[in-house]
Amino acid sequence: MPKPNATLLIQNASELVSVASQGKALSGKNAGNVGIIQDGAIAIAGEKIIAVGTKAQVLKQVDATDAEIIDASGKTVLPGFVDCHTHLIFAGSREDEVELKSKGVPYLDILKAGGGILKTVRQTRAATQSQLVENAKKTLRTMLEHGTTTVEAKSGYGLDTKTEMKILDAATAAAKQSSTEVVNTFLGAHAVPQELTSEAYAKTVTDDMIPQARTRAEYCDVFCEKDVFSIDQSRRILLAGKKIGLKPRIHADQLHGTGGAELAAELNAVCADHLIHASQNGMKKMAERGTVAVLLPATGLSSLLPYADARAFIEAGVPVALGTDFNPNCWCESMPFTIALACRYLKMTPSEAVAAATINAAASLDRADRVGSLEVGKQADVVILDAPNHKFLAYQFGVNHIQTVVKKGKIVVRQEQREKG
Ligand SMILES: [Zn+2]
Numbered sequence: 001m002p003k004p005n006a007t008l009l010i011q012n013a014s015e016l017v018s019v020a021s022q023g024k025a026l027s028g029k030n031a032g033n034v035g036i037i038q039d040g041a042i043a044i045a046g047e048k049i050i051a052v053g054t055k056a057q058v059l060k061q062v063d064a065t066d067a068e069i070i071d072a073s074g075k076t077v078l079p080g081f082v083d084c085h086t087h088l089i090f091a092g093s094r095e096d097e098v099e100l101k102s103k104g105v106p107y108l109d110i111l112k113a114g115g116g117i118l119k120t121v122r123q124t125r126a127a128t129q130s131q132l133v134e135n136a137k138k139t140l141r142t143m144l145e146h147g148t149t150t151v152e153a154k155s156g157y158g159l160d161t162k163t164e165m166k167i168l169d170a171a172t173a174a175a176k177q178s179s180t181e182v183v184n185t186f187l188g189a190h191a192v193p194q195e196l197t198s199e200a201y202a203k204t205v206t207d208d209m210i211p212q213a214r215t216r217a218e219y220c221d222v223f224c225e226k227d228v229f230s231i232d233q234s235r236r237i238l239l240a241g242k243k244i245g246l247k248p249r250i251h252a253d254q255l256h257g258t259g260g261a262e263l264a265a266e267l268n269a270v271c272a273d274h275l276i277h278a279s280q281n282g283m284k285k286m287a288e289r290g291t292v293a294v295l296l297p298a299t300g301l302s303s304l305l306p307y308a309d310a311r312a313f314i315e316a317g318v319p320v321a322l323g324t325d326f327n328p329n330c331w332c333e334s335m336p337f338t339i340a341l342a343c344r345y346l347k348m349t350p351s352e353a354v355a356a357a358t359i360n361a362a363a364s365l366d367r368a369d370r371v372g373s374l375e376v377g378k379q380a381d382v383v384i385l386d387a388p389n390h391k392f393l394a395y396q397f398g399v400n401h402i403q404t405v406v407k408k409g410k411i412v413v414r415q416e417q418r419e420k421g
Pocket residue numbers: 085087251325
């Protein structure tokens with residue numbers, strides 16, 4: 001039988017991290033079992049991976065005569081990162097709040113002075129859809145240059161029906177004009193607008209927004225938090241979404257333990273996010289259901305808040321994923337930086353953090369069968385780091401290690417080779 005023809009061959013990698021898991025999230029004892037291959041190679045045909053292994057193994061399986069060849073000597077090859085928690089679409093910025101936060105000004109005082117989320121809501125309501133699309137394209141490009149090939153994007157800075165739909169449409173339009181795959185999440189229940197009570201607004205979300213979000217989003221999310229949306233309101237909102245096919249995910253137990261982790265398990269949500277104050281019982285229920293814990297260490301850094309107990313989730317058998325939580329209060333587009341934070345503040349190992357940023361994040365978006373690992377038959381989303389092994393992601397921070405990014409078999413980022421010496 002003739003060997004299949006490769007269109008792209010990456011070879012001589014000092015380390016190829018396959019994160020091979022047969023389409024499943026990695027958890028418990030396997031949380032850091034990322035399938036490292038030395039002298040690694042990967043062959044791609046069109047949009048798909050056709051061989052992965054050592055260079056000798058791959059060259060035995062494919063015909064690379066007509067392939068573009070990338071020499072990855074001294075470099076690390078990984079799956080493209082999946083950023084599974086972002087608030088991609090908003091207008092304006094809030095850089096003035098950095099100084100206030102370092103001075104210890106409470107968030108409520110920032111809000112009262114017209115800052116915080118209410119400022120972003122005002123600016124996002126005032127922006128045109130095309131302004132939002134242009135902002136998002138720039139962000140997606142920066143993310144791609146840092147190795148992120150799949151991004152989840154939440155609405156939530158409109159807090160009225162018209163603006164929430166404008167935000168979801170902007171995310172869809174930005175995705176069409178970029179190389180990154182964007183997964184839309186409707187998060188109308190992100191905060192309570194000044195003009196309504198939480199009960200009145202929850203009704204607007206379920207009766208007015210969710211029916212219109214049905215064709216615009218894949219997921220429905222809610223900010224389940226003391227004095228924002230109660231467990232009852234959150235359940236009602238997520239069930240209303242579920243009824244029309246929007247899959248639930250949830251901002252849970254971020255500032256207070258309110259039973260958000262338990263609610264995620266009860267509703268069979270694909271994931272629960274933040275989880276700083278999740279209870280032991282909540283963790284146990286998430287482990288039973290296979291609910292992914294999406295942890296967001298850049299939020300802790302940016303808002304000077306405590307960090308989630310990743311070790312407890314891993315020990316309980318809950319799959320842990322990482323996201324940037326990119327938003328106007330946490331302007332972080334970089335998954336490598338998020339990995340570096342996770343290896344310090346969340347006490348994750350570099351290999352656990354790599355799995356969390358790839359296959360487990362893909363699982364939290366129901367895409368673990370297609371992206372998040374380098375396995376035959378999967379979509380060819382690949383990054384090459386200018387570093388000899390994956391531990392550099394945790395070790396060398398504040399710089400961009402990414403040299404090449406391949407999305408669906410096409411080279412979409414190709415950085416200049418850095419001069420040595
Ligand atoms: Zn969030």
